[in-house]
Amino acid sequence: MLASLGRWTANHRMLVLAGWVVIALAGAVFGGSVYDRTQSVDSLRPDVESAVAQARIDRLAPEGERVVAVISGRDFNATALVGDASRVMFEIRAIPGVATVTDAYTAGSGQVSSDNQSSLVTVELKPGLSDDEALAVADRVAAALHRIDAPRVLVGGEVLAERTFGEQAVKDAAIGETVALVVLCVVLAVILGGLIAGSLPLVTALAAVAATLLALNGLAAAMPVSEYAVNVVTLLGLGLAVDYSLLVLTRFREERAADRKAAVPDLLARTVATAGRAVLVSGLAVGAALAGLFAFAEPLLAAMALGGALVVCLATIAGLTLVPALIAVAHARIPAPRNTKSNTRRTSGMLARLAAFAQRRPVLVALGVTAGLVLLSLPLLQVTLANSDARSLPTGSEERLAYEAVERDFAKWTTQPVTVLIEAGKDEPPARDVLARVRELTGEAELDLRSDLPAGVTVVDLRPAGPADGEPAQRLVRQLRALDTTVPVLVAGPAAELIDARESVASRLPIAVAVIVVATAILLFALTGSVVVPVKALCMNVLTLLATLGVLVAVFQWGWGSALLGFEPWGALDLTTPLLLFVFIFGLSMDYEVFLLARIKEEWDRRGDDRAANDQAVLAGITATGPVVTTAALAIGIVFLGFALGDLIAVKEIGVGMTVAVLLDVTVVRGLLLPSVMSLLGAANWWRPGRRRVSG
Incomplete structure (x- = not known):
């Protein structure tokens, strides 16, 4: 043939x-x-626990994409910088498609580095925007942030990094x-x-x-x-x-x-x-x-x-x-x-x-x-x-530099949490029991309970030491999933996704x-x-x-x-x-x-x-x-x-x-x-x- x-x-x-x-x-x-x-394209199947949990949380309390920026190179309290940055923050809030702006100039977030030489800005976009719409809004936000009169303004976030x-x-x-x-x-x-x-x-x-x-x-x-x-x-x-x-x-x-x-x-x-x-x-x-x-x-x-x-x-x-x-x-x-010397002889x-x-x-x-x-x-x-x-991006890309600056100076505010979804209201006995056992695992007196959720559901965020998908976070995910509970409990977050x-x-x-x-x-x-x-x-x-x-x-x-x-x-x-x-x-x-x-x-x-x-x-x-x-x-x-x-x-x-x-x-x-x-x-x-x- x-x-x-x-x-x-x-x-x-x-x-x-x-x-x-x-x-x-x-x-x-x-x-x-x-x-x-x-x-x-998602690297996870939609039927794994972390994907199921995140999809449910997104339906209950949808969140938009985030743009983050690190403003550095000048003392945070410099009068000219405070005035200029505050003006830009109010401009950003007026951009259609922007949901919230968290910054240390106008929102009192306290997200300032220990040496007072840099501060963090987090801009959340409105949920439900298409990919193109989110990118268009993110570009306007980035352009506004770059107008701040500071020696260095690094703008990043997942939507821009992708x-x-x-x-x-x-x-x-x-x-x-x-x-x-x-x-x-x-x-x-x-x-x-x-x-x-x-x-x-x-x-x-x-x-x-x-x-x-x-x-x-x-x-x-x-x-x-x-x-x-x-x-x-x-x-x-x-x-x-x-x-x-x-x-x-x-x-x-x-x-x-x-x-x-x-x-x-x-x-x-x-x-x-x-x-x-x-x-x-x-x-x-x-x-x-x-x-x-x-x-x-x-x-x-x-x-x-x-x-x-x-x-x-x-x-x-x-x-x-x-x-x-x-x-x-x-x-x-x-x-x-x-290399053919004859029909049959080769070097x-x-x-x-x-x-x-x-x-x-x-x-x-x-x-x-x-x-x-x-x-x-x-x-x-x-x-x-x-x-x-973002660390897989080229060394000099702004999104990678912004990611590294955030991880270096502001990790405690920005590290993605281990998120626990409990199929019971926070005041119901099953949820209170789960929360008590979570406190025993983390050693924390207070948990970051999310508000504005429908009745019958509790969502709590935990922030273990280290990177979002580091070994401490992974260990906590395994411990949470090993709990014997009377109601369904799902765990989401980067560490859970990696596991x-x-x-x-x-x-x-x-x-x-x-x-x-x-x-x-x-x-x-x-x-x-x-x-x-x-x-x-x-x-x-x-x-x-x-x-x-x-x-x-x-x-x-x-x-x-x-x-x-x-x-x-x-x-x-x-x-x-x-x-x-x-x-x-x-x-x-x-x-x-x-x-x-x-x-x-x-x-x-x-x-x-x-x-x-x-x-x-x-x-x-x-x-x-x-x-x-x-x-x-x-x-x-x-x-x-x-x-x-x-x-x-x-x-x-x-x-x-x-x-x-x-x-x-x-x-x-x-x-x-x-x-x-x-x-x-x-x-x-x-x-x-x-x-x-x-x-x-």
Whole structure:
């Protein structure tokens, strides 16, 4: 079937190209508007306790968005500052959409720093405003605050921080893709021996990304899609499209070198039958990994999984149709591989040399590489996972600076509380009992009881020491949820949300792992006919993942090398980062595993059924496929490094993480660990039920 597809694509090349041109143009014209349709997406399922509690509280006593400002650099009591700031506060109260203004100048809030050099202003907007309306009011408030004659006025708040996050995500994507494409153009032209050959993967990548943006634009009409998801999904699409293009292009050059008299349709039929099979299996493997991501069922991850499934499908289709059509048109301008001395003799590449070394010392190499990867993973034992906030914004952004100033000087007034919802009136015995037991836990004589609530409901705010989602707050949430009460009691707040997110992920992780492992194992079994090879591949992927996450903890949590990468660590990894890397690393590792194993299996089928044949097949397969894997890894590494240059820490974590994973996977795992382990196993690599003979 794949051979027929390759021949048909070659014979109808102009029709295929015309179809892709239409798709790419539609993506270029309409796809970019997906950034105008993105929105903030909850990272929690709506059925977890903290989300249920917060939704109920919002219905009972809705609150609007908040804008916060820190006015600093001049003594709070300076006459000119008091007069100017007071005038601005009254102007802000008159802005339509503003509900309340809390400040130390006109409201007597007392929110002044200990050195009298700064004060805090909190502006609450009216509930019920749409996102656009809230942003418009927030902008007017910010403009008024900036008119205060003070050396420094920092304005922030969640509503402004979210917009800055979205704008920065678009900017980072534009910079990342531009840098990646420019560098890739040069690198691929040099490696593939000419501008025409080097441009084919880039044309495919651009078409795939344009189609992806168009698909995401359609997806945004059906479900919420965040800017972060668009960034990550386009990153994945760009990398996969380049990988698949290189695999098909390299195999075509091999087929042509082996049979120079064959017609182009025949060559492409053989190319798609072999390399196309690897592309198809790889696409299915990455799709299976994304299905595992969807199993977490969190809104953000679900949208990312669906978007990722779209881009994987498009990249796979492009690899099977657009690349052969481009080759059919430009085949005369595609040079022969530089490392081909004849039809059958090649110089050794990096992976081939590493594999030969590993086969000579298989025990030593297998133990050494495994120990090294385990060592790299050790920082993971101290990982801290948290939800990103304004600290994930660029270091110099006003919203982040405002957040840090508030946390430093005004945390006791602004830290979001642990909120307890009691389904009983505050004067009813069940509520009084719960409140008394809460006081025993907190040691506080007074609790911040909310007023103006309907009868039969009590809401109380607690402010434990430390950050809103810090360990003291989390401990209090667990203690509150452990209370044995006669009425329903729900706990909300940042600490509760973080606990719920972790527990939700932990509860669904076995399902996600099962989906990915089972699907990947089945695909690799279908490719190789072996039971042992899939198990080995999964174990290697786990080692790559753990080592990568360990490096990320050292870099982004501990701050090792943060100055070099241009960011300030905030003491944690984003909660979604390990999940996304789990999926992407598994998917891309399967890329290289499939590329290598498909060729190793071809060589094994031709050579025999003993240990010597196994070693020869492994080395021959790696020698033949090593250059394309190395080139693909270099190309996708450039893509991820382009995104690592961005200023959003959450996106930078993904870019750096995937770069590290690709580097580890293609060198120590595929170049050393895979051949050493396959050499140790010998013909047992190819065991399957019903296979009677396993020699040596």
